Amino acid sequence: MPDQPPTPLRAVTSQTCAVSAAVDIIGDRWSLLILREVFFGVRRFEDFRSGLGISRSVLTARLETLVAAGVLRRTPYRLGDDRTRFEYMPTRAGVELLPSVVALMRWGAKHAMSTPPIFSTRHAGCGADVDAVLRCRAGHLVTPADMEAHATEFSSTGGVA
Template sequence: MSELLLDRSRCSVAGTLAVVGEKWTLLVLREAFLGVRRFADFQRILGAPKAVLTDRLAGLVDQGILRRVPYQAEGERQRHEYRLTRKGIDLFPTLVSLMEWGDRYLADGDAPLEIDHRDCGARVHLTLTCDAGHPVDGVRDVTSVRRG
């Protein structure tokens, strides 16, 4: 199929990047996957400017990727923490893929962080399969099909 016939204005990659394709957004998601929930903790770990972090968290909430949940420490005012939604959790393979690519091409020596399977302790790797269960090794194993 000619690449000129594809309608790139409806591209899912471009749409996804519009939502999560900014450095601070991806780093917020990384920390959320690692269990960070509170604004002060995000700011301390990331070193993001307060205004930038506020904007990125609000954007992730607006997109339904994070949800704000109230909490109140004893003797303090009510605050909110940020928890991943199902939509947010579904971004996990995307971050694993970015991490694996960085480990392969940017890490100097051992990977700085490994993700292990909680049940058996083995390292987790991202794999692609087709709907029939066959492994897909790379771009040469697929063909693009226009839908709709």
């Protein structure tokens, strides 16, 4: 029997598709750039604003979305003027996005830029470039040819069982 073309996945809502749900939270340019900055140590509103050239209103909205989604946490601090300000730190869920951001950086450097990027990610311990690698939970390297989509069972709380 000849190979049949794959059936398109029809679950395209944030309720049924994990990619759609993730894109709803982090899928815009500014959210991804904010995450990149967070992973390189930026924590304060004014540092995000000046480093990214983003408007105050857009930055405020994106930070609120990332905090509400549990990607960043907002921690108060005070400067000499006694005003309370906030730092933004990645949560565990935020840190789990690091491989995705690194993968986007590597893909962009390879396929979307006509000149070399101004920086790359390197392992501080040995100096080698950092790559995002796809592995199964048993530890095997995975290529697109090794993957298959399958239906999941949902627990009573709505998560994947």
